[in-house]
Amino acid sequence: MQQEIIIAGFGGQGVLFGGQVLAYAAMDTGMEVTWIPSYGPEMRGGTANCTVVISDREIGSPLVKNPPLAIALNLPSFDKYESLLATGGTLIVNQSMVDRVAKRVDIQSIFVPCNEIAEEIGDKRLLNMVAVGALLTALPEIGLKDVEKALENHLPAKHQHLLPKNFTALRRGLEHAQKMPA
Amino acid sequence: MSRELWKGNEAIAEAAVRAGLEAYFGYPITPQTEILEYLSRRMPKLGRAFLQAESELGAINMVYGAACTGARVMSSSSSPGVSLMMEGLSYIAGTEVPAVLVNVMRGGPGLGNIAPAQGDYNQAVHGGGHGDYPRIVLAPASVQEAIDLMALSFDLAEKYRMITMLILDGSVGQMMEPAEMPEMRSPNRKKFDWATDGALNRDRRVLSSIYLDPLAEEQTNFRLMQRWKEVMANEVRYKEYFLEDAEIVIVGFGTAGRVSLSAVRAARERGIKVGLLRPVTVSPFPYEVLDRLTGQARTFLVVEMNTGQMLEDVRLAVRGRVPVAFYGRTGGVVPFPDEILDEIQRINTEPVSAEADPRQSWLDRMTAIKA
Incomplete structure (x- = not known):
C-alpha cells in the first residue's frame, strides 16, 4: 500500500499544516510517512506546496511527479496539478478560488467551496481542514476519526480550544465530497 | 520511546543534544538554519554553550578550540558555508582532535540555490581542506538515520580523534518523518589523555597542527593513515x-x-x-x-x-x-x-x-x- 498526496495553494492557506495533519494521522495509525515542503524562496507570499507519502513499508522517494491524490486550494495549483495528476486520481479543488471547470475527464475533480464552508463555521482559516476532510473520500487508509485523533494528540495546548471547529470543518468537507456525483 | 514526527534539521539538533553535545558554534544558512534555531533555544536551557559566530570562519575555529578540551562539539552549515570552514577543518585534522560537522547540501557551485543537492561529495570525502587527512563521512537518507548517525558521529570522532561529517541534502533536512529519539546520554566528558583541559597536578599538554620539522610532519601523516586503516576495517556501513x-x-x-x-x-x-x-x-x-x-x-x-x-x-x-x-x-x-x-x-x-x-x-x- 502506498498513497501519495500533494497539497498546494497560496502561502497562508494552511497548505503545510494540512499535510502535517495527514502525516500525524498516518503515523499514529502505525504507517510510514514522509512530509516534505517546497521550501524555495517562492514561499514568501507566493505558492506553497507539500508532498505527503503514506506507506506500509520503508518509503523511497519523498517526492512524487504524478500523484494519485492532490488538493488545489487556488487557481495556479488547479492548473498545475490537474495536468500532473495520475490517471484515475482524485483532485480536491477549492471552488472558492477557481473560475473554471475541470478539463480532464480521466481523473475525478471534486469541487468544494472551502472558503465559504470555513466562513460558515466561523473561521476562514479552516479552509485547509475542509479540503483535507474532502480528500478523505479518496483516502480509505485514513478515516475521519484518525485525523481527529491526530489533531487532538498533536495540536499544541494553546490551540486545543480550536478542536471542535476543526472537527466540524473536516466533517463538512468530507460530507460535501461524498455528496458529489462520482 | 514512541515515534514522533520530526523535521530532519531539528531531529539532528535534538539527537546531538541527547548524544551529549556540550557546545555548538554556527552561522545561519538555508537549508540548515533550523539546526541553529533549535539549538539556540535548547542548549542554554541545559546550561550548555550555544553561540552564533560572526561567520563560518569564526564558528569552525571556535569548534577547534572547544574540541581541544575534549568537549563534544559541533557545527553545521550548508555548502557555501562549509567551503568557508575548510581551513579550520584541516587544522582540526592536523591537531588530531575530534569534531563533528553537518553539511546540509544545496545546489552549487558558488552561491547556487537552496534546493537539495549532493555536489559536495568530493569536498567531504576526498578534498576540502589542505594537506593529507582522512575523515569519516556519514550520509543519512532519512530522518531516523540522521538521528542514529548523529549520535554515532561523536563516538566515531572521539574513538579515532578524527573529523566526522554528516552530509545530507536539503530535502532530508526539511522533510518530516516519524522517528524515535535515543535516551538522553549523560553529558559527562570523557577523560582523554590528549585533551588540554587544565594541567593541575599533571604535565602540560600541547595541541597543535604545526610540525616545522618535515620528518615529524611525515610521521604525523603516517599516523593519520594508520588510524584510517582501522576506520576502513571497522566502520564501513x-x-x-x-x-x-x-x-x-x-x-x-x-x-x-x-x-x-x-x-x-x-x-x-x-x-x-x-x-x-x-x-x-x-x-x-x-x-x-x-x-x-x-x-x-x-x-x-x-x-x-x-x-x-x-x-x-x-x-x-x-x-x-x-x-x-x-x-x-x-x-x-x-x-x-x-x-x-x-x-x-x-x-x-x-x-x-x-x-x-x-x-x-x-x-x-x-x-x-x-x-
Whole structure:
C-alpha cells in the first residue's frame, strides 16, 4: 500500500499544516510517512506546496511527479496539478478560488467551496481542514476519526480550544465530497 | 520511546543534544538554519554553550578550540558555508582532535540555490581542506538515520580523534518523518589523555597542527593513515535492497539512494533483476561489498544528485570488470523515480559498453533530451 498526496495553494492557506495533519494521522495509525515542503524562496507570499507519502513499508522517494491524490486550494495549483495528476486520481479543488471547470475527464475533480464552508463555521482559516476532510473520500487508509485523533494528540495546548471547529470543518468537507456525483 | 514526527534539521539538533553535545558554534544558512534555531533555544536551557559566530570562519575555529578540551562539539552549515570552514577543518585534522560537522547540501557551485543537492561529495570525502587527512563521512537518507548517525558521529570522532561529517541534502533536512529519539546520554566528558583541559597536578599538554620539522610532519601523516586503516576495517556501513539475485546494481547515497529504491521496486514489478546498494558511510567507502557484487552484477548504475562524484569510487571498486553507468540530476534538481526506472529499463535492454565513459554518455543523453 502506498498513497501519495500533494497539497498546494497560496502561502497562508494552511497548505503545510494540512499535510502535517495527514502525516500525524498516518503515523499514529502505525504507517510510514514522509512530509516534505517546497521550501524555495517562492514561499514568501507566493505558492506553497507539500508532498505527503503514506506507506506500509520503508518509503523511497519523498517526492512524487504524478500523484494519485492532490488538493488545489487556488487557481495556479488547479492548473498545475490537474495536468500532473495520475490517471484515475482524485483532485480536491477549492471552488472558492477557481473560475473554471475541470478539463480532464480521466481523473475525478471534486469541487468544494472551502472558503465559504470555513466562513460558515466561523473561521476562514479552516479552509485547509475542509479540503483535507474532502480528500478523505479518496483516502480509505485514513478515516475521519484518525485525523481527529491526530489533531487532538498533536495540536499544541494553546490551540486545543480550536478542536471542535476543526472537527466540524473536516466533517463538512468530507460530507460535501461524498455528496458529489462520482 | 514512541515515534514522533520530526523535521530532519531539528531531529539532528535534538539527537546531538541527547548524544551529549556540550557546545555548538554556527552561522545561519538555508537549508540548515533550523539546526541553529533549535539549538539556540535548547542548549542554554541545559546550561550548555550555544553561540552564533560572526561567520563560518569564526564558528569552525571556535569548534577547534572547544574540541581541544575534549568537549563534544559541533557545527553545521550548508555548502557555501562549509567551503568557508575548510581551513579550520584541516587544522582540526592536523591537531588530531575530534569534531563533528553537518553539511546540509544545496545546489552549487558558488552561491547556487537552496534546493537539495549532493555536489559536495568530493569536498567531504576526498578534498576540502589542505594537506593529507582522512575523515569519516556519514550520509543519512532519512530522518531516523540522521538521528542514529548523529549520535554515532561523536563516538566515531572521539574513538579515532578524527573529523566526522554528516552530509545530507536539503530535502532530508526539511522533510518530516516519524522517528524515535535515543535516551538522553549523560553529558559527562570523557577523560582523554590528549585533551588540554587544565594541567593541575599533571604535565602540560600541547595541541597543535604545526610540525616545522618535515620528518615529524611525515610521521604525523603516517599516523593519520594508520588510524584510517582501522576506520576502513571497522566502520564501513551500508544498506542493501533486493541484492540477492540482482544483475543490475544501483549505487546511490542519501536521497539519491532512497529515490532509487522506488525505481528498483517499480523495476522489480516489471520482472527486472535489479537491486540497490546505499552506502551509509561514504568515507570509509564500501569498496569490499562492491568488489563482491562485481562477481554477481553484470552492470552497475550509479545515481547521484551531482555530475558523478561517487561514480569514481564505484569505478575504483569495480575496476573495469563490468560496465558502470551513471545517472545524475544536479544544481538542486532531485530526480523522480521514473527517470531512474527509465535508466534501469534502458540498461536492461541495451547492454552498456564497458569502454564508454559513463559520465560523458550520461551528459550526451541529458543534453540531447534538452536540445
